[in-house]
Amino acid sequence: MxxxxxxxxxxxxxxxxxxxxxxxxxxxxxxxxxxxxxxxxLPDTMFPADRVEHMQQVTKDLMLEVEIQINKMVSYKGKLEIFLGELKNLTTRVLILESDPDNYIKLDFELLRIELREFEALVSQLRESLNSSSPVFDSLYSEIHNMTLIVNQLETYDKSNLELVRIEFAKLQKKLEECQKEADIINPDIGNCNHTGITGVSRPMVVQLNAHLSSSYTFGGWGKDSKPARGYESMYWYGGYSSPSVYNFYLYSNYDNFILRSAFKDHDLPNGWYGTGNNYIVHGNAIYYQKNSPFSMSKLNLTTSKYDYRVIPQASQKFSYIYSDYQNMDFAADENGLWVMYATEEAKGKLVIAKIDEPSFGIENEWSTNVYKQLASNAFMVCGVMYATRSVDLNTEEIFYSYDTKTGEERHLSIQFEKFQENYVNLDYNPSDQKLYMYNNGYYVSYNVKFKN
Structure with missing residues (x-):
């Protein structure tokens, strides 16, 4: 050469x-x-510098992939430990119920069945995550099936005694509801803004898997009416889907029926009124959600089943939250009323807060913030203040930013709270009970909010 x-x-x-x-x-x-x-x-033997450089890059990529897989294994190990602990507790409950079935009512049996279905979904999720089929998983499935059979058999024993217990339970429930109403009257902070902002968020309260009992329904939301009509103070709502498409909602008269998946009404959105995204809410006996065509904010009156929509010209479809696409409009409610948040191209993707005038269903006022929507996980409103969240790690979320619409003051915060699972698509504050409602990878999760008085 x-x-x-x-x-x-x-x-x-x-x-x-x-x-x-x-x-x-x-x-x-x-x-x-x-x-x-x-x-x-020169001799034909050349030093392969390009190959060495390629090998170095491949080695770096492999080391990164190994680190990611190790982190996943650590996460799965933690989930499995929690799962095994809950399964042990459930086994004890079934044994107690088997020894004395007359002291339990239908609700107890149904709750046990729901938990068993949840465990079955968790085992399936772990198997898919680990890409493994082993005798351990097969044994867990067999154990869950046997426990389900025991619960079904026990419920058939002594129906007369169960009916008496059910009547007594209904009386007790009525008394508890009366006590709850008195507690709401005694607590002057509910519905008021006698504080200077959020100082902390409680640990998550995981209610259960969604009403479809499927871990594939990762898109959706749940909660209570943030401004309930008289007689609907105890109503819960839910919408869940396997894609960002929004096409129906379920309504439950109270918490027990919500847990039992016994809806008193369901709304199937007609053709032309389908939505996208997950940041919808129920406020004033109406569902507010993002409409597809034309791109707009939409409203469904739950009493009259009347639909309405309004186009916001400056709202952009290019910017969404980090966990899910198509979440362009984020509806929120607080002590001051109804809001919608979106990003605009003029603001280069930064969040804009808009106050909705409920009677006219129009935009009353707007505020521009300095937080990029695509870097945030979600946002919600409390007493006229917007709070934005972001992910810290697989199990931790953080409220990192706030904007006060009354003063225009921006603050950088670090209020961390725990997630049940990594991804969530709906996070809303409800002023009627001062709780945060999250739809966390198909699970109903809620939090108590702590304020600085």
Whole structure:
């Protein structure tokens, strides 16, 4: 092989010592333009510098992938430990129930069945995550099936006694509801803003898997009416889907029926009124959600089943929260009323807060913030203050930013709270009970909010 070297040799050949060059392999001549041209004959064995560089990059990628997989295994180990602890507790409850079935009512049996279905979904999720089928998982499935059979058998014993207990339970429930109403009257902070902002968030209260009892329904939301009509103070709502498409909602008269998945009404959105995203709410006996075509905010009156929509020209469909696409409009409610948050191209993707005038269903006022929507997990309103969240790690979320619409003051915060699972698509504050409602990877999760008085 012959290389023409002009003045300096290529660095790729610098690894060959000069003393190893044979004089017969180097000749010199004068070029046509008078320049000196060296003819060097080098051996065919070349150092593969490009291959070494490629191997170094592949090694880095493999080390990163291994680290990611190790973190996943640690996360799965923690989930499995929690799961095994809950399964042990459930086994004890079934044994107690088997020894004395007359002291339990239908609700207890149904709750046990729901938990068993949840455990079955968790086992399936772990199997898919670990991409494994082993005797351990098969044994867990068998154990869950056997416990379900026991629960079904126990419920058939002594129906007369169960009916008496059910009547007594209904009386007790009525008394508890009366006590709850009195507690709401005694607590002056509910519905008021006698504080200077959020100082903390409680640990998550995981209610159960969604009403479809499927871990594939990762899109959706749940909660209570933030401004309930008289007689609907105890109502819960739910919407869950396997994609960002929004096409129906379920209503439950109270918490017990919500747990039992016994809806008193369900709304299937008609063609032309489908929505997208997950940041919808129920406020004033109406559901507010993001409509597809035209892109707009939409309203469904739950009493009259009347639909309405309003286009917000500056709202953009290009910007969404980090956990899910198509979450362009985020509806929120607080002690001051109804809000919608979105990003605009004029603001270069930063969140804009808009106050909704409920009677006219129009935009009353707007405030521009300095938080990029695509860097946030979600946002909610409390007493006219917007709070934005972001992910810290697999199990931790953080309220990192706030904007006060009354004063225009922005603050950078660090209020961390625990997640049940990594991804969530709906997070809303409800002023009627001062709780946060989260739809966390298919599970109903809620939090108590702590304020600085």
């Amino acid at each position: 012959m290389l023409l070297l002009l003045l300096v040799l290529s660095p790729a050949w610098a690894w060959i010592p000069v003393e190893d060059w044979e004089s017969g392999n180097v000749t010199a001549s004068l070029g046509e333009s008078g320049q000196c041209v060296c003819h060097v004959y």
